[in-house]
Amino acid sequence: MMENREHSPFSVAEADLTALRDRLSRRADQDGLLELAYRVVETPIGRLMVIGGERGVVRVAFEREGFPAVLATVAEKVSPRLLHAPWKLDAVAREFDEYFSGRRRAFQTPVDFVLSSGFRLSVQRELPAVDYGQTITYRELAERLENPRAVRAVGTACATNPLPVIVPCHRVVRTDGALGGYLGGLEAKTTLLELEQDAA
Incomplete structure (x- = not known):
């Protein structure tokens, strides 16, 4: 019983933190301060981080690359106005799901090649x-x-x-x-x- 009581506050705190981050990202979006959003999707080849902006997806990263390092690089090279806002990337997350389930052959989501030249x-x-x-x-x-x-x-x-x-x-x-x-x-x-x- 003691173990459950010890873990319970941590779970509540995590839920509260997630809700707070969501409120902050939505507020930043409403105020025009959110230029790039990111989320992580689960796939058969591991977790992928997707980062996107107004013109499309700018980065897809494998976990082995180190998500914090990828975020830092994108913030430096594209925009520091980068927040965890998974709801902004629902459409591409759905396309990943369709692709990995064999129901999609090409991605329709726009891409932004800002990191290439x-x-x-x-x-x-x-x-x-x-x-x-x-x-x-x-x-x-x-x-x-x-x-x-x-x-x-x-x-x-x-x-x-x-x-x-x-x-x-x-x-x-x-x-x-x-x-x-x-x-x-x-x-x-x-x-x-x-x-x-x-x-x-």
Whole structure:
């Protein structure tokens, strides 16, 4: 009994804290002070943090990247007006759920490539053209972009894609058939490819 009494206040305090954070983020939104919102979604490849603003989703992060570090980077590079406001990202959270349940082949939510530029941006903008359930090699992608010698640069652009899953860099593989690297780890990349092949 004593153990239950000790844990009970903590649970109430957590609930109160969550409610307070929600009220503050909604008030900040009403006052025009909320530029970026974030939430965490549970998926078969682990927890993903989604950060979005008025123009669309700016970042999707794997937990292995360290959510606090990702938030700090986005606050520095995009806007410090960043709050936990999950309700602002309900639509994209629903699309993630549909995608991972095999009911969605492409994300409709707007994206904002504010964290990318130059050739990396060109590569990342091309990635959604790779069809669901299909793969392309780094070399083929470089050729699509009329820069056949830029195979390594294509690999770097995929490895630094700020919008994994939504912008499907997991569909790019090595010429020898090996998976190549992936920000979320090879297990996550394998899971995504198998999910799409099974649902295709």
